[in-house]
Amino acid sequence: MNNSIWNLDTTNNIKELKKDLDIDILIIGGGISGISICYNLINCHKKVVLVEANKVGSGITSKTLGKITALQGHYQDIYNKYGYYITKKYYTSQLEAINLLTKTIIDNKIDCNLEKTAAYLYSSAEATTKKLQEEFQLMQKIGFTNITKENTLPNKEKYPYIISDTNSYTFHPLKYINSLKKIISKNKIDIYENTRIISIIKKDNYYICKSNNGIIKTNKIILACHYPFFLFPYMMPLKVTLEKSYIAAKKEKYYNFSALNKNDKESFRFYKNLTTTYKIFQYGTHNISFNNNYKKHFETLKNKINNWNYLWSNMDIMTGDYIPLIGKIKENFYLATGYNTWGMTNGTLAGKVISDLILKNENTYEKLLDPNRKIYSHWLLAIGSSMYSFTKEKLLPQKKWYNKKIVFDKINNQDVAIYYDNYGIKHPVLRKCPHLKCQLLFNEEEKTWDCPCHGSRFDLEGNVIAGPSNYDIKVK
Ligand SMILES: Cc1cc2nc3c(=O)[nH]c(=O)nc-3n(C[C@H](O)[C@H](O)[C@H](O)COP(=O)(O)OP(=O)(O)OC[C@H]3O[C@@H](n4cnc5c(N)ncnc54)[C@H](O)[C@@H]3O)c2cc1C
Structure with missing residues (x-):
């Protein structure tokens, strides 16, 4: 089986749930979202537990590119839907997340290959140049700092229009969350791996969560499990779509930058460990319900990047307005997901927002990220996508x-x-x-x-x- 470049073997120190628990706060999922939320709750003086179905960091986070940037290429989409104020607010949320993430790494001296790495957004097609120009103007208008216009990438590739953002980073996502896991455990918060929540039942003012290993009674639940496993109350399949992409890593000369191609969703970065340097390259993005000939997508990727050393695919939840779903979905029930392929910043942001909501601190992004907001046009696509693949595969x-x-x-x-x-x-x-x-x-x-x-x-x-x-x- 092919694997992501980030896979770390942490099999030896897995702690499974072996008894029933009575706690205050249960976090379900040990990806960047769950671990960031847990980290922010270290000093909350409540009984907090995190459960992870497999190993911490084994989900979508283990297959990411690991770019940390606000240069995400969707400010015009947000602006066209919601206007100036919300677009600016989304940008400041990403800036805050970048600051939080890098501060956490520096404060805790986490060894996770963090590098300040300029990010580039470019277009290889003349047709999208105008769109990029508009994106650049909008970014200036909403107060984006550290951006400039270029026409050559640091590896000397030339494109008609390139935006660069120097306030960006890359890192090793699994080294990061495994270090946070250690810090959390040292602070006496239990993390149980190989522990999957199978059902949740509401009783009076608490929840009963059945897992494969024991029963957890809890006052509050935080869903950080990427795609929630139940239908009610949130009805996720009616609201979001999923996008899948194909990724390869190959040994290559190191350059200190990352890049995203706006028109064909090609994305790449470079990574160096002690002995080797790699280019990590993503290509072939599609809605998981359509165009899902995986074999063909991998062939196309292999044609673009031969002599690869790692090969894998990954998918993320798309919300339709490029803003995540982070916050309360009902009393004592919280959700953190829908990152539109920008989970390093948004998972970190979830840590701050959800912990603030739980601790009753004000958070300026609560309304922006409200998971109960309605995005009807995307809901139609979500229902259509599910129905299409359901029927097509049957026929x-x-x-x-x-x-x-x-x-x-x-x-x-x-x-x-x-x-x-x-x-x-x-x-x-x-x-x-x-x-x-x-x-x-x-x-x-x-x-x-x-x-x-x-x-x-x-x-x-x-x-x-x-x-x-x-x-x-x-x-x-
Ligand atoms: C191709 C691609 C490239 C990307 N590159 C970038 C990038 O460069 N920068 C960036 O910012 N973002 C990037 N992303 C997005 C980012 O990887 C994701 O948004 C992020 O990793 C999601 O993290 P998570 O914690 O929400 O989910 P996960 O990492 O999937 O964590 C959820 C965890 O919950 C566990 N779980 C599920 N169900 C249960 C249950 N019932 N009980 C207990 N545990 C359960 C799972 O095992 C899993 O470990 C990329 C996405 C894709 C698809």
Whole structure:
């Protein structure tokens, strides 16, 4: 199975839940969101626990590019929808997040390859040059500091229009959150890994959360699990879409910059560890419900970046207005997700905003990020995307690009798909995602079964490796 460049083996110090708990605050999910929220609650004098279904940092955060920047390429989209004030507010939220993140790293002397690395936004097509010019003018208007116009990237590539932002960074995301995990644990907050919350029931003024390892009674719940696994109360599948991208890392000369191509969503950065330097390159972004021939996307990426050393895919939640969903969704129930592929800043911001809400401190971004705001046009797309992939995969279950390695069959009256590996060994799994019964698609490059409706992923043996599904697809 191909893997992300960031994968760190922390198997040795995993602590699982082994008893029932009665606590004040439960954080579900140990990615950058959950860990940042937990870090901000260290001194809150309440009983706080974080549970993580797999290992801390094993989710979307383990597959990110690790850029920390406010140069995200969507200020015009926000401006067209909400106008000047909200656009400026979003920019200041990103600036605050960059300051918080870098301050946390410096204050705690965290070794996570943090580098001040200018970010560039460019366009390779003349057609988008005008859009970039407008983006630059808008950024100036909302008070963006440290930006300039360029026409050459530091590696000497020339483009018709380039915006550079020197207040940007890159880092190693997993070294960062694993260091925060250690700091949190030293401050006597328990983090339980391999502990998946399976159901939540409201009783009087508390919640009962059932996990695979024990029952947790808690007053407050913070969902930092990327895509929540239940339908009610929030009805996530009706509100958001998911975008998937393909990433490769290859050994290459180091340059101290990162870049994002506005017109074809190509994005890259450089990374150096003690011995080697890499270029990390992302390409081929699509809504997970459409255009989901994974094999073709990986082929296209490989054609662009040959001799790769790491290869993987990742996906993130899109909200429709490029502003995340962070805050209270109902009494004592909080959500932190929907980062539109900018989770290093927004996950950090979630740490501050959610902890402020819980501790009843004022936070200037509460209204901006309100997860209960209504984005009707995107909700239509979200429903349409789910329905499309649900129906299409039902009608056309046999895909040519499976390369004849997949056979559909029935075992014990259950619909199964069997993958034959290169040694002819069979790997049978159930065909449908336990979340909302969508037909799964095989991702041959990463050897996973991926859901084209809401993004759940399973390994070859049927173990769930990414939600919203809470259940495996093992054949019984
Ligand atoms: C291709 C790509 C490139 C990106 N590059 C960048 C970048 O350069 N800079 C940037 O700022 N952002 C980037 N992002 C976005 C960023 O990676 C994500 O927004 C961010 O990592 C999401 O973090 P999270 O903590 O919300 O989710 P996750 O990291 O997925 O954490 C959620 C955790 O919850 C756990 N969980 C799920 N269900 C349960 C349950 N029932 N019980 C217990 N635990 C559970 C999961 O196991 C998981 O570990 C990129 C995204 C993509 C797709």
